[in-house]
Amino acid sequence: MNQATQTAPAGNGKPEKAKADNYVRIEGIRKEFDGFVAVDDVSLSIRKGEIFALLGASGCGKSTLLRMLAGFEKPTAGEIILDGQSMNNIPPYDQAVNMMFQSYALFPHMTVEQNVAFGPTQKKMPKDEVARRVEEMLALVQMSKFAKRKPHQLSGGQQQRxxxxxxxxxxxxxxxLDEPMAALDKKLRSQMQIELVNIVERLNVTCIMVTHDQEEAMTMAHRVAVMDAGRIRQVGTPDEIYEQPNSRFTAEFIGSVNLFEGRIGEDETDHVTILSPQMETPIYVGHGITGYDGMSVSFAIRPEKVHIDKDEPAQKYNKVRGVIEEIAYFGSHSVYHVRLQSGAKVLCNFVNMKRWASENFTWNDVVWLSWNDNSGVVLTS
Structure with a gap:
């Protein structure tokens, strides 16, 4: 993804940049329902022109936070500030905030152009301005030729547009955006993710989306906030969240991951070794960490970073032997489930570069798994 568009600085640029970086400020937001804490002390800063994703499982508080941003729910504590203005006491109909609902919520008795004209008409824009705006928006989403149709005459993707x-x-x-792709099938969802991002970026509108779909968040957002039990666990770009998770929760929630439990053996400035009962040899990490000898840690490594071979690798560390127990074929790649002698299971991705490449390995084969010293991440929480 491209980085979020930044406002051009005036003068030395600092006030303008600070305003752009803090276009939406969520400060210590808390929401309780009859004693149940749905959102617990959440603080975020969102940049002007950014597409920001709130990602989490059902019940984590992301939709409640979105409803507070829309003005549909009032925070129990904290403040929401948009473009320098506090939004806490402004009713939804007076806010410069619009929501696209998961069900789309189009008016069934109105045509496409009447649906699009509804907002500008409610804002009492002049008729010629409303007509011009409707024409522009329908052209932008490539729906001009469907202007006279009713919602039930449209496909799911067309209704979304x-x-x-x-x-x-x-x-x-x-x-x-509230779960913007939930109503679409997988193929259409992948297509519409890119189209939606392109439209939002063309409009240069600041966008906050809620989703439980990791692929959707990673594909569409400039930055992602991972939520759990009403709190933010980590905020970062998609590659930061995936490659550098800050906890076991984030590592396990985003994509697939292999986790080895252990304790720190050697703790040097340029490397660390981890002694794990799941491994026959120490895990070698090619950089230092903030820790101490004997400290309990987890080592996380993604399946695509694990190499598989029938012959023992020459390297001294980061190798282990096992037996292929399961094979999952996905066309572009295969995932091998390898059972180690310790009883642990390790996932390994094998890219199918040529036809029938996966025939190199089959069920019950004894194989060696290995990885580079910079391929994983050490987790202390």
Missing amino acids: VALARAVATSPKLLL
Whole structure:
């Protein structure tokens, strides 16, 4: 993904850049329902023009946070600030915020153009301005030729485009997307993810989306906040979240991961070794960490970073022998489930560069797994 668009600085640029970097500020937000804490002391800063994803499992608090941003729920504590203005006491209909709902919520009795015109008309824009705005929005989402149709005459992807056009027709300062791809099938979802990002970036509107779909968040967002039990566990770019998780929770929640439990053996400035009962030899990490000898840690490594071979690798560390127990074929790659002598299971991705490449390995083969000293990450929490 491209980085979020930044406002061009004026003068020395510092005030303008600070304003752009803190376009949406969520400060110590808390929300309780009859004693249940749905959102617990969340603070975030979102940049102007950024697509920001709130990612988490059902019940983690992400939708409640989105509803507070939309003004549908009032925070129990904390403040939401948009473009320098506190939004806590502004009713939803007076906010410069629009939401595209998961179900799209198009008016069934209205045509496509009437749906898109609804917001500008409610804002009492002049008729010619409303007509011009509707024409622009329908052209942007490539729905001009469907202007006279009713929602039930459209496909799921077409309904989504109309819902987006309606949401941005009033030029909101903040666009909220609630599970925007949930109603689409997998193939259409992949296509619409890219299309939606391109439209949002063309409009240069700041966007916050809620999703439980990791692929959706990683594909669409400039930055991602991983939520759990009402709290933010980690914020970062998609590659930061994936490659440098800050905890076991994030490592396990995002994608597939192999985790080895152990304790620190050698703790040097240029390397660390981890003694794990799951491994026959120490795990060697090619950099130092903030820790101490004997400290309990986890070592996380993604399946695509693990090499598989029938012959024992020449390297001294980071290798282990096992037996192929399961094979999952995905076309572009195969995933091998390898059972180690310790009883632990390790996942390994094998890229199918040529036809029938996966025939190199089959069930019950004895194989060696190995990885480089910079391929994994040491987790202390």
